Amino acid sequence: MEWIPLTDADREAMSRVVGIGSVDELFGTIPDTLKSGPLRLPEGLDEPALRALASDYAARNRMDLVSFVGGGYYDHYIPAAVDALTSRGEFLTAYTPYQPECAQGTLQAIYEFQAALCRLTDMEVANASLYDGGTAVFEAVTMACRITGRNRVVLDESLNPRWRDMLITHAANLSLDLKTGRDPAGAACVVAQNPTFRGTLWDYSALAEACHAAGALLVGVFNPVSLAIVKTPGAMGADIAVGEGQPLGIPLGFGGPYLGLMTARKTFIRKMPGRIAGMTVDHEGRRGFVLTLQAREQHIRREKANSNICSNQALCALRALVYLSLVGPVGLKNVAERCRAGAEWLKRRIAHFAPCANDGPTFNEFTVRLPREAEAVVTDLLSRGFVAGIPLALVGAGNPHELLIAVTEKHAPARLEAFAAALEEVCACG
Amino acid sequence: MNPESLKYSDEHEWVGESNGVYVVGITDFAQEKLGDITYVELPAIGRKLARGEEAAIVESVKAASDVFAPVSGTVVEVNYTLENDPGLINRDPFGRGWIFKLKDINAAEYDELMTYIAYRAFCQGES
Numbered sequence: 060m061e062w063i064p065l066t067d068a069d070r071e072a073m074s075r076v077v078g079i080g081s082v083d084e085l086f087g088t089i090p091d092t093l094k095s096g097p098l099r100l101p102e103g104l105d106e107p108a109l110r111a112l113a114s115d116y117a118a119r120n121r122m123d124l125v126s127f128v129g130g131g132y133y134d135h136y137i138p139a140a141v142d143a144l145t146s147r148g149e150f151l152t153a154y155t156p157y158q159p160e161c162a163q164g165t166l167q168a169i170y171e172f173q174a175a176l177c178r179l180t181d182m183e184v185a186n187a188s189l190y191d192g193g194t195a196v197f198e199a200v201t202m203a204c205r206i207t208g209r210n211r212v213v214l215d216e217s218l219n220p221r222w223r224d225m226l227i228t229h230a231a232n233l234s235l236d237l238k239t240g241r242d243p244a245g246a247a248c249v250v251a252q253n254p255t256f257r258g259t260l261w262d263y264s265a266l267a268e269a270c271h272a273a274g275a276l277l278v279g280v281f282n283p284v285s286l287a288i289v290k291t292p293g294a295m296g297a298d299i300a301v302g303e304g305q306p307l308g309i310p311l312g313f314g315g316p317y318l319g320l321m322t323a324r325k326t327f328i329r330k331m332p333g334r335i336a337g338m339t340v341d342h343e344g345r346r347g348f349v350l351t352l353q354a355r356e357q358h359i360r361r362e363k364a365n366s367n368i369c370s371n372q373a374l375c376a377l378r379a380l381v382y383l384s385l386v387g388p389v390g391l392k393n394v395a396e397r398c399r400a401g402a403e404w405l406k407r408r409i410a411h412f413a414p415c416a417n418d419g420p421t422f423n424e425f426t427v428r429l430p431r432e433a434e435a436v437v438t439d440l441l442s443r444g445f446v447a448g449i450p451l452a453l454v455g456a457g458n459p460h461e462l463l464i465a466v467t468e469k470h471a472p473a474r475l476e477a478f479a480a481a482l483e484e485v486c487a488c489g
Numbered sequence: 490m491n492p493e494s495l496k497y498s499d500e501h502e503w504v505g506e507s508n509g510v511y512v513v514g515i516t517d518f519a520q521e522k523l524g525d526i527t528y529v530e531l532p533a534i535g536r537k538l539a540r541g542e543e544a545a546i547v548e549s550v551k552a553a554s555d556v557f558a559p560v561s562g563t564v565v566e567v568n569y570t571l572e573n574d575p576g577l578i579n580r581d582p583f584g585r586g587w588i589f590k591l592k593d594i595n596a597a598e599y600d601e602l603m604t605y606i607a608y609r610a611f612c613q614g615e616s
Contacts, residue, residue, distance in 0.1 A: 329528065329548075354527075354553040363555070 125474060126446045129424045129465025130256065130454070131192055131219050132317070133306045135284070135394065136469050141308040141381050150377055155187075155334055155370055159349045165373060166348035169336040172380040179286050179383070180300045181293025182322035187334035187350075188376040189319025189368060192303025193225030196250065196280060198332045198366055199299045199321065200226060203248035203276045204235070205330045205365065211236040211246040215266075217255035218280060220454045241266055243275035248299070252280035253289070256456055257463065258424040259417045260289060267296030283307055283320060283379075285422045287388070287395040292322070299323045308382025309375055318375040329355060332366030397468040398423035401475060405466055408479045412486050416461055424465040426457060430486050433462040439485045445478055490583050492517070496599065497608035498559035503583065504602060510565065511594050514587040515547060515556060515578060518612045523549040526575045531567040532589055538562060540598050545588050547578065560598040562591030 065073075070082065079085050086094075104112065126134045144150075149164055156162030156169075173185035189195045200212050212235050214223055227237065243249050249270050251263045267277040279297030284306045292300035304318030305311070323331055329352060337351035357364040386394060402423050406415050413427040429436055433450035440447045448464040451457025466475070490512070495503045501519035505512045520526065530546040538544050538558035545556040567589045571577060578586035603611060 329530070354548045354551065359552050363553075 121441075124441070124444055124446050125470070125478065126311075127448045127464045127466065127470075127478065128446050130449045130463060131221065131282075131303050131305075132311055133282075133284070133398075133423065133465055133467050134311055134469055135306050135308075135467050137308050137310060138382070138385055140385055141378055144381050145374065145378050150374065155350070155373070157350065159347060163348055165377075166336050166350070168377050168380055169334070169371070169373065170338055170348050171384075172376045173336060175380060175383045176320055176322050179283060179291070180281065180297075180320075180322045181291035182297070182300050183325035184328045184331065184335070185320075185322040186331050187336055187371040188304070188373070189301075189321055189333055190372060191315060191317035191319050192219070192280075192301070192305075193222040193319075194229065194368075195301035195303070195319030195321050196222045196278070197226045197229040198319070198368065199278045199301045200230070200235070200248060200250065201233070201366065202299060202323070202327070202330050202332060203278060206276060206327055207247040207274065209245065209247040209275075210234055211238060213238045213240055213242060213246045213249040213275075215239075215241055215249060215251040217252040217257075217259075217261070218250055219252060219256045220456050222280070241269075243270040243273040246270075246273070246275040248276040248278045250278045250280065253292075253295075254282065254285060254422045254424065257417060257426045257451070258421045259419045260422055261419055262290060262295060263297075264295045267298075270298075271296070281320075282422070284391065284395050284398065287391040288399065289422060298327065304372075304375065304379045307379035309378050316372065316375055318372045318379055320379075328352065330365060333368045334371045394468050395422070398466055401466040401468070401470050401472075402464075404472070405464065405475050405479060408475070409482060412483055413462075416457075423467065424463060426451065426461050426463050429460050429462055432459045434459070436462065436482070436485050439488075440481060443481045443485070445481060447478075447482060492583050493605045495583070495605060496559075496602035497605070497611070498557070498602055499611060500557045500559070502556060502559040504559050504599065506599075509592065511560065511562060511591040511599070512587045513544075513556075513559060513589050513591060514582055516608070516612075517582045518616075520579050520582045520586070523547060523554060524551050525549055526578045528553075529568075529571040529575045529578070529588065531569070531571065532564045534564050534567060536564045538564065538591070540595065547575075547588075556588060558591070559602060560591065560594045562594035564589050565592045566590040 156165040159166060169187045173187065176185040177183060189198055204210055214237065241249055249266060251266055253263060254260045263277065270277045276298040277296060279292035279295060279300045281292055281300055281302040283302055283304060300322045302320045304320045309318055334350055335352050336348055339347055339349055341347045353359060355365045357367055399422055402421060402425055406425055409427065413429050416426040416428045434453065437447045437450055448462045451461040451463055452459040490505045495505045497503050501516045503514050503516050526547055526549045528548040532544045538561060540558055540561045542558045543555045544558045547554050547556055568587050
């Protein structure tokens, strides 16, 4: 397929056919107040100048820092095979493979991705992916509204505040009645996250039962790596489970691209947003993969579609699938166990000056109460080569002394000790 | 039911009356346009519908289409057989492929529906 823009000659020829003198005339019916006016963009650059500019931007990143920042996105190790396999030219598209006759590889990968997610979450059906964790929460909430015919949405405190903000932004022009708390009365759903944003593990089974008794759904928000060792959304009675897929082989990046994960109970499959890949047989009985249940989507059902998402994150989903296939169930358990063990070690090591503030067990991430304000401590530690974590007051999830620290399998014992020592020094000099 | 004794809406629903209960389905013309029907979403029993309100969804391999209430009324029965055999609508649109039944309907609205002959002419205009 060629992507060559129109030439002036093309434009003139087309204008003659439709009988207009200029392109502006073509758009003449649009009122001037709706037009954006000239875009204030800099002049175009030649290749060397563009490279130099991009290098300057790239040089502003500090690649030397050891990161303890989490909050939904974690610095896990990414095996080289993930890059090697997913950068094959055949896979280089984020777009949806509409044509099964020429997209069997991509469709099979999406199908296997869905199967992996169902096994990971203990749920029955998965879609082909969404944009990221925050939009997945939004899609789960509107899906619950479609299923129940209600518009009240109850957000538990455990929900990642960034995803809550994204939900509020997306829902700005919808008539959703957003509440905080756990009361399912009259609600479409209660959204509960495990582990909580502050890192605490809990069991929302009783909340799920209360939701079902009130005719509401339970939307369970999960960290995919944690599911190797903690109770799954399916086991706790979630109706829809959503999460951020970045921890599964996707590098940390400013603004992504990340990966939205969604699974649900089978009875809700026709209310699910986005693409779903299915397995079938062709007219000769050979196995094949296709997009299925498309009749509810935007390109067919317009404004009555389940969702305005008309795509998926195929390339990031492929990374997640390659990662999960490579580490396998035992490997994922090892990763999760090493994250947990590292976090426990660090928690004990710093307890005498930075006690843990979680009111229950934690997985890979925990909140500590520092003797100084967390933001100042984080700033001081930058010069020592560490990003210490998320000051919870910055995101409205705690007081100014609280810091959210995430540990991954990349943090070897010597690194953890160096970090603990640096944190202790910085806290002492406050 | 005998198509000639039914009433029709311009959204291709048919209505048949028997003993004060009004049966609703989609016409042969509509099922032909939709193609193989794969799923039907039924209304809740007891639901009060206004004329023109979306009552059910009929999904084919091509599209998911709304079935509108041809007259105002209360849903008293739905055809659960369609959940396992949605193709009934293709095979027997005026009979076993009925979708829901209404009571307490608006009689004036019912009188405004098309007769069989008027509906046939209407379809010729559409195709």
